Amino acid sequence: MEFNFKSNSPYSYMRYGNYKAKYKGKEQYLVPNIDGLLNIRDLYDMFSKMDSILVDLLNMGRICSEENDERTKFACAYFFVKQYGLLGFMVDTPINTDFMLMNEVTLKEDNFINNNCIMKTKDYFKLFFPFATADEMSYTVTNGKVVIKSTFYLQEMLQQASLNNQLIYSNFYCEKVDWIIEYAKKMYSIFKMIFDKQNNDVQEFNIENTVNKYYFSGVPYTINMYGQTPEISWQPNSLKQAIDLSFGFMICSEKNPLKICKHCGKVFYAKNPKAEYCSPQCRNQANVYKSREKNK
Numbered sequence: 223m224e225f226n227f228k229s230n231s232p233y234s235y236m237r238y239g240n241y242k243a244k245y246k247g248k249e250q251y252l253v254p255n256i257d258g259l260l261n262i263r264d265l266y267d268m269f270s271k272m273d274s275i276l277v278d279l280l281n282m283g284r285i286c287s288e289e290n291d292e293r294t295k296f297a298c299a300y301f302f303v304k305q306y307g308l309l310g311f312m313v314d315t316p317i318n319t320d321f322m323l324m325n326e327v328t329l330k331e332d333n334f335i336n337n338n339c340i341m342k343t344k345d346y347f348k349l350f351f352p353f354a355t356a357d358e359m360s361y362t363v364t365n366g367k368v369v370i371k372s373t374f375y376l377q378e379m380l381q382q383a384s385l386n387n388q389l390i391y392s393n394f395y396c397e398k399v400d401w402i403i404e405y406a407k408k409m410y411s412i413f414k415m416i417f418d419k420q421n422n423d424v425q426e427f428n429i430e431n432t433v434n435k436y437y438f439s440g441v442p443y444t445i446n447m448y449g450q451t452p453e454i455s456w457q458p459n460s461l462k463q464a465i466d467l468s469f470g471f472m473i474c475s476e477k478n479p480l481k482i483c484k485h486c487g488k489v490f491y492a493k494n495p496k497a498e499y500c501s502p503q504c505r506n507q508a509n510v511y512k513s514r515e516k517n518k
């Protein structure tokens with residue numbers, strides 16, 4: 223199976239020019255920072271950057287599995303979000319995609335947001351807009367239609383966008399650093415187990431529970447019929463869905479390019495399928511150690 227998403231389905235995703243930390247109690251959030259920027263927000267093609275998105279996400283999971291202090295977690299999440307935008311947990315986590323129309327929202331099991339899988343939709347909304355006043359960001363449901371209300375010009379500019387995008391592209395939309403980190407750690411632990419087992423380097427005994435039972439996001443698609451050959455065009459509703467999709471395709475491909483460096487442990491994207499080290503430096507160092515061992 224090929225994993226060239228680029229040619230089949232370019233898919234734009236919005237990121238802000240910068241982000242900052244905001245606190246609610248002890249909880250740390252990442253929120254768009256629109257102060258003093260010329261390019262407040264822009265769109266980029268997620269699938270064309272998927273190699274580096276996956277490598278950065280998995281390395282964030284790796285670093286935070288080893289060092290779990292608040293500073294490291296924030297630094298990792300900020301580095302990631304500044305490059306690629308927030309992940310879009312708000313629209314990825316519910317099972318009922320029309321949750322904004324309902325009084326209650328049902329969340330996927332093993333989600334990164336909330337232990338209780340059923341929540342009042344009003345409370346769920348507040349989880350992602352904890353710092354916005356009702357003037358800045360609120361919604362009404364009339365005649366089976368959700369209308370986002372805001373007096374802020376950046377929000378008004380999104381009015382023509384889909385409801386999902388009006389939510390996760392909002393400059394008031396936030397995600398907790400912990401959600402991002404827990405997701406990255408989960409993806410890294412799955413990746414590492416698969417990689418170790420493939421390389422006969424198994425230490426873990428509960429691969430089945432961690433890998434087989436974890437559900438990734440389902441991604442809707444359309445079929446493009448521009449020429450004579452039908453093409454799948456994936457329609458992820460968020461960065462997270464695009465990551466979940468690409469991760470599965472890459473890792474289950476015979477040509478899986480995602481690897482762990484034998485010397486430093488970093489996840490890297492191997493252009494050469496035989497590569498074992500992330501960089502010439504790591505390869506050289508590993509060779510130095512090897513020859514020292516021999517000479518002993």
Ligand SMILES: [Zn+2]
Nearest residue numbers: 483486500504
């Ligand atoms: Zn390395």
